[in-house]
Amino acid sequence: MSGLFKIMQTLLLLGLFIAKLTLASEAHKHKGCFSAEELEDGALKILRRNRYLKDGHIDETQYHKLGTKKTCPAVLHSQSVDYNNRSVSPWRYSIDSKEGRFPEKIVVAECLCTGCIIVKGHGHHGAEYEDYGYNSVPVVQSQMVLMKTDCTNNPGKYSFTSQFIKVPIACTCVKARTY
Numbered sequence: 001m002s003g004l005f006k007i008m009q010t011l012l013l014l015g016l017f018i019a020k021l022t023l024a025s026e027a028h029k030h031k032g033c034f035s036a037e038e039l040e041d042g043a044l045k046i047l048r049r050n051r052y053l054k055d056g057h058i059d060e061t062q063y064h065k066l067g068t069k070k071t072c073p074a075v076l077h078s079q080s081v082d083y084n085n086r087s088v089s090p091w092r093y094s095i096d097s098k099e100g101r102f103p104e105k106i107v108v109a110e111c112l113c114t115g116c117i118i119v120k121g122h123g124h125h126g127a128e129y130e131d132y133g134y135n136s137v138p139v140v141q142s143q144m145v146l147m148k149t150d151c152t153n154n155p156g157k158y159s160f161t162s163q164f165i166k167v168p169i170a171c172t173c174v175k176a177r178t179y
Contacts, residue, residue, distance in 0.1 A: 033151040033159050043102035043146050043160060063095045063107060072113035072130055084109070084170070088117045089136035091171040100148040102160070109168040111136040116173035135176050138168035 034042040070092065077085040084091045091109040098104060116134035120127045146160035 033154045033157040035157055039148065039158055040102070046146060046160065046162075047102065047144070063093050068094075070110060070112050072115075073117070075128055076117055076119070087171065087173075088119070089113065089171040089173040090117065091136075091138075096167075102146040102148070106143070106145075106167055109138060109170050111138055111168075111171040115176075133176050134173050136171050137174055139170045139172050140166040141169045143167045 090112045096106045096108045113136045115130040115132040118131040142164050149159050151157040151159045
């Protein structure tokens, strides 16, 4: 009985391993062929089906251009309702744009400081300063995106490959590494 149990256990583990490989390869398969006019609708359907679509409209006036100059604030905005302004590791939101990617525009967080804002004292007598014994680091989340590719069998039509990218969604303060 023990030998039969081990064989069944091995087959079950092998089946789970094969299923995992199949699912992993599904994430990178081409998702059909679309004309240029059908491309965006096809991408939206795929992203919705896989539950990776958030509100598709981004009001660009509310965000910074990725890579523009950023400065670490000298004072935290303790009255702000937004976490990114009150955090000891403040951040701003920017737009990352990439042609041929769906969604083309993704809102990302950019840490404003290298160190972290330390508050000494309380109330109006408190002093705030950037402490480099700590680091502001991005908190990332995995997000599926679709990349436009040419259909090999259908000239003039396009397909997608899916990729998972790490998107910075906030910043946090960590103790600096010491070597």
